[in-house]
Amino acid sequence: MVTYKLKQLTLAIFILTTVLLGTASVNATEFETAEHVHISNIHVIDGDLYTWGERVTVDGEIKGDLIGGGENISLNGTIHHSANIFSNKFSQTGEILGSLRLFMNDGIIDGTIGRSGLFFCNSLKIGKNAVFGKDINFRGGSFTCKVSFTEM
DSSP states (O other): OOHHHHHHHHHHHHHHHHHHHHHHHOOOOOESSSEEEOOOOOOOEEEEEEEEEEEEEESEEEESEEEEEEEEEEEEEEESOEEEEEEEEEOOOOOSOOOOOEEEEEEEEEEEESSOOEEEEEEEEEEEEEEEEOEEEEEEEEEEOOOOOOOO
């Protein structure tokens, strides 16, 4: 009787382990450091990206978070989660599905932010194509916003 229950327990643990391991997601983290870091439009990063460089350009897709630092950062691709940016100059025309936290001197946002924007900067321009899913919090010098309304 004890042997039968032990076999059942072993079989149940084996099945449960197989199911859990088979459905586990792999979330890789990548680190990119160079004078010019370029994530091309054919490049897909399956997890988070930590990057640092004189110039950082993201034209591709990052399926996790982006944590970036550099003199000039341009985001033209898609970030599936949030972006945390430390930069002197910044531009964004792509899509960030999460929030954008930005610590910079000067920049422009003219893309989509799926959630909130938190900006600590000297000068920020919000372009006419910019879309925010939630709120904007700004701390710093000058703030320029070009707004156009579409009747629904």
